[in-house]
Amino acid sequence: MSCHGSGNQSVAVDNKIKILLMGNPNVGKSVIFSKLTGVHVESSNYTGTTVDYTLGEINFKDREGVMIDVPGTYSLEASSEAEEVAVALLEEGADAVICVLDATHLDRNLDLAFKLKEHSIPIIYCLNLMDVAERQGITIDTEKLSKELDGPVISTVAIKNIGLQDLLKKSIELAGTARTPEPELDDKDRWNKINKIVDKVQSKVEKEPTFIEKLENWTIQPWPGIPIAFLVLIISLGVVVGGGKGLRSLVLLPLVKKVIVPLFTTIVSMIVPAGLLRNLLVGEFGILIIGIEWPFALILPYVLLFYIVFSFLEDSGYLPRLGVLADGLLKRIGIQGGNIIPIMMGYGCAVPAILGTRAATTYKERLMVAALVSFAIPCASQSGAFIALLGDRSIAALVLMYLISFLVIVMVGIVMNRVIPGKSQPMLLEIPNLLMPDKSAFKKKLKIRMKHFLLEAEVPMMLGILLAAIVAETGILDKFSIWLGPLVEGWLGLPKEASLSLLLGIIRRELAVLPLLELNLNTLQLLVGSVVALFYLPCLSVFAVLAKEFSLKTAIAIGIATTVSAFVFAGLINQIGRLILAIV
Numbered sequence: 001m002s003c004h005g006s007g008n009q010s011v012a013v014d015n016k017i018k019i020l021l022m023g024n025p026n027v028g029k030s031v032i033f034s035k036l037t038g039v040h041v042e043s044s045n046y047t048g049t050t051v052d053y054t055l056g057e058i059n060f061k062d063r064e065g066v067m068i069d070v071p072g073t074y075s076l077e078a079s080s081e082a083e084e085v086a087v088a089l090l091e092e093g094a095d096a097v098i099c100v101l102d103a104t105h106l107d108r109n110l111d112l113a114f115k116l117k118e119h120s121i122p123i124i125y126c127l128n129l130m131d132v133a134e135r136q137g138i139t140i141d142t143e144k145l146s147k148e149l150d151g152p153v154i155s156t157v158a159i160k161n162i163g164l165q166d167l168l169k170k171s172i173e174l175a176g177t178a179r180t181p182e183p184e185l186d187d188k189d190r191w192n193k194i195n196k197i198v199d200k201v202q203s204k205v206e207k208e209p210t211f212i213e214k215l216e217n218w219t220i221q222p223w224p225g226i227p228i229a230f231l232v233l234i235i236s237l238g239v240v241v242g243g244g245k246g247l248r249s250l251v252l253l254p255l256v257k258k259v260i261v262p263l264f265t266t267i268v269s270m271i272v273p274a275g276l277l278r279n280l281l282v283g284e285f286g287i288l289i290i291g292i293e294w295p296f297a298l299i300l301p302y303v304l305l306f307y308i309v310f311s312f313l314e315d316s317g318y319l320p321r322l323g324v325l326a327d328g329l330l331k332r333i334g335i336q337g338g339n340i341i342p343i344m345m346g347y348g349c350a351v352p353a354i355l356g357t358r359a360a361t362t363y364k365e366r367l368m369v370a371a372l373v374s375f376a377i378p379c380a381s382q383s384g385a386f387i388a389l390l391g392d393r394s395i396a397a398l399v400l401m402y403l404i405s406f407l408v409i410v411m412v413g414i415v416m417n418r419v420i421p422g423k424s425q426p427m428l429l430e431i432p433n434l435l436m437p438d439k440s441a442f443k444k445k446l447k448i449r450m451k452h453f454l455l456e457a458e459v460p461m462m463l464g465i466l467l468a469a470i471v472a473e474t475g476i477l478d479k480f481s482i483w484l485g486p487l488v489e490g491w492l493g494l495p496k497e498a499s500l501s502l503l504l505g506i507i508r509r510e511l512a513v514l515p516l517l518e519l520n521l522n523t524l525q526l527l528v529g530s531v532v533a534l535f536y537l538p539c540l541s542v543f544a545v546l547a548k549e550f551s552l553k554t555a556i557a558i559g560i561a562t563t564v565s566a567f568v569f570a571g572l573i574n575q576i577g578r579l580i581l582a583i584v
């Protein structure tokens with residue numbers, strides 16, 4: 001059983017042992033949870049991966065219980081929505097708390113441990129990331145630590161499943177026992193106590209820094225961090241764009257065009273008589289022709305490669321380092337460097353990116369990041385469509401489109417920073433250790449993301465294509481085109497058939513791009529069409545998540561703002577482009 005919570009709802013669990021997994025962000029709680037309950041939850045090497053709780057069942061011998069993966073928190077004074085969830089869960093009570101400690105940052109982690117001690121729930125301390133601590137020359141005497149904390153301490157390497165069964169056993173044994181809450185200490189006393197404990201239990205041998213440790217330092221300083229960031233960007237783009245193009249033109253397109261499409265056409269022509277139904281199936285916009293080619297041969301390779309690269313960057317711990325380097329730039333538009341993670345996530349899909357903003361410390365920042373992501377950041381499917389559309393004709397046009405997107409992000413950021421009341425607050429941007437991504441976790445993550453893409457994107461895409469086939473076959477498209485003529489043909493300089501993009505773009509963002517593939521456009525028209533698609537309406541799922549996380553009014557306001565921008569910017573590019581072409 002698994003259950004994902006949302007916000008403030010209470011977790012009622014009848015007669016079962018209830019164990020909370022708590023700790024600072026990025027200490028391995030979600031990995032421990034997934035291994036002990038068998039319920040997969042996302043883990044990543046940065047703070048704030050888990051922004052809501054998940055419930056899973058645990059069994060040990062004949063005892064049954066539930067475990068709850070709680071969002072990471074530094075203190076028990078909630079400073080973000082994700083932390084609010086953590087505090088609410090603790091206040092609701094449990095039979096035991098597993099306090100997960102990062103063995104490489106014992107002092108900082110003990111701060112939360114002492115805060116938990118002020119509650120009466122029994123605590124089991126899980127000293128995780130012991131492999132990384134060892135790599136860094138850190139040894140911790142767990143027996144001494146256990147004495148100091150007056151509770152069991154179990155050392156673990158969660159990703160290798162080391163120590164987790166012991167942890168579960170101890171937690172179940174201790175669940176429900178009584179513990180006297182300890183008095184609250186003021187900050188100074190608490191830190192004195194923590195420092196004394198760390199001195200007693202921890203020893204560190206100074207070693208010559210390893211290459212990874214050197215890289216850890218290099219990647220957060222402007223030199224050589226910025227050149228490294230560019231290198232990472234170029235390699236990532238090479239893999240996604242180059243690899244995607246190769247996969248598409250060498251494997252998928254020939255397979256679809258030479259094998260699947262002729263096969264379907266032959267079968268359908270044999271069974272279905274010529275007419276509307278046959279056209280819907282295998283005609284110009286046939287669901288069995290375009291419905292297979294667009295999602296599987298054009299979009300899928302880019303989405304797959306994007307998630308391979310992104311998941312690698314995510315699990316290696318590199319993304320927050322980019323946040324440090326971009327902090328200065330992002331601060332100018334009123335957001336902290338840590339928000340680079342939801343922004344980068346937006347290049348995959350805006351939905352998890354908007355949910356990820358729950359880790360931001362102020363409402364203003366949450367709203368700004370969510371709006372930026374909905375505004376001008378193309379999702380992976382849309383990028384795939386752009387590469388398919390522009391990449392083959394003109395790489396310069398493709399680069400120009402991403403530059404426009406970047407410029408608009410900066411402009412929108414500056415405007416929102418002025419208009420939205422409130423201030424952004426310094427956000428604790430913790431820099432994780434650089435880690436080699438765990439293979440099995442990586443594979444699982446990729447599988448889940450691709451499954452999600454197939455269900456959430458491919459199905460609506462095929463429905464959109466069916467709609468396209470219907471409007472094209474029934475003549476509705478012609479009427480729609482006449483109606484939109486002044487806008488599409490006059491202002492944007494596109495052929496009237498491009499109206500189909502506007503119609504389908506309501507369903508999914510990449511569907512605002514793909515119909516343009518069939519229209520023989522010149523490079524300027526391609527760029528104009530792409531810019532319309534870039535800003536056009538957020539897709540339905542993004543609209544829904546904006547309404548849920550903020551309000552319907554906010555979702556509508558963002559939708560109107562992006563759509564108006566789509567026509568204004570694209571039209572201006574068309575008019576200016578024509579002027580330039582006329583002069584040249």
Ligand SMILES: Nc1nc2c(ncn2[C@@H]2O[C@H](COP(=O)(O)OP(=O)(O)OP(=O)(O)O)[C@@H](O)[C@H]2O)c(=O)[nH]1
Nearest residue numbers: 026027028029030031043044048049050072157158
């Ligand atoms: N090397 C190593 N990596 C680990 C270990 N435990 C977890 N990790 C990695 O540490 C990172 C953080 O793990 P998560 O489980 O996402 O951390 P979390 O505590 O749930 O973080 P939040 O959800 O942000 O609070 C991931 O990249 C894990 O693969 C471990 O024992 N050793």
Ligand SMILES: [Mg+2]
Nearest residue numbers: 029030049050
């Ligand atoms: Mg987590």
